[in-house]
Amino acid sequence: MGMLVLCLVACSLLVDGGSGAAAASGGKEVHGRTPDMRMPGYLYIRTTGRCTPQFWSSGREPWPNTVPHDSSVSKVFGSRLLERYEPGLTLLEATQRTDDIGGSAFSKLVKQSSAALLNAYSRPGFPYSAWEIKSLVLEALVSESSAASQAEQFKQANEACN
Known part of the structure; x- marks a missing residue:
């Protein structure tokens, strides 16, 4: 209120x-x-539910041990991400990004997929498994439209999760 x-x-x-x-x-x-x-x-x-990128970047809950917050996205998702993202970009930085608002589809993809991966490791019943998220991210790197579509699917799953 x-x-x-x-x-x-x-x-x-x-x-x-x-x-x-x-x-x-x-x-x-x-x-x-x-x-x-x-x-x-x-x-x-900003949507700040328990599974959104904003929630994970806030530090209100410990990250899963499987993926420390200082892990680079290229090591977590695969070296193909180096084609689109800087080598030092960490998972924490990916969840903190603000260039996804009106930015490129690839910015949205890395932000939402990082949160989805954290949810897959820490939220029982999350609709995607970790390996599935990693595969879908690699497939979505082929074009802006694929990246935008996949980012939106991850966003919906992240916002629907508890």
Whole structure:
């Protein structure tokens, strides 16, 4: 409930463009803004369920011993990933990525597949096994459309998992 109230307050500030702050200051500049300047008008909501990349990157739960957070994605998924990702990219960094929003399909793929792999090792009943995830990732590297499709399937499985 508290988060909803906070969101409503933030939304009302975004809608009126911060005119409340300008009115309170008598129309003077407040924090580098003049009364006619508006704040950005968007809200970004991240899904933070127990199986999402955001959850795994938060450190709220220990990672499975099978895949330490500092393992490189190329060692975990195979050397073919070196064609698309930098050699030092770790699983933790893959789950922390923010370039998947509006970014390439390959960014989305590495983020969602890393979370899916962690879920396969730690969540009984996850719809994919670890070897299946690794195989699907390698198959999806052939094109942007394949990567986008597979990333979306992993995303749905990650968000549906508990």
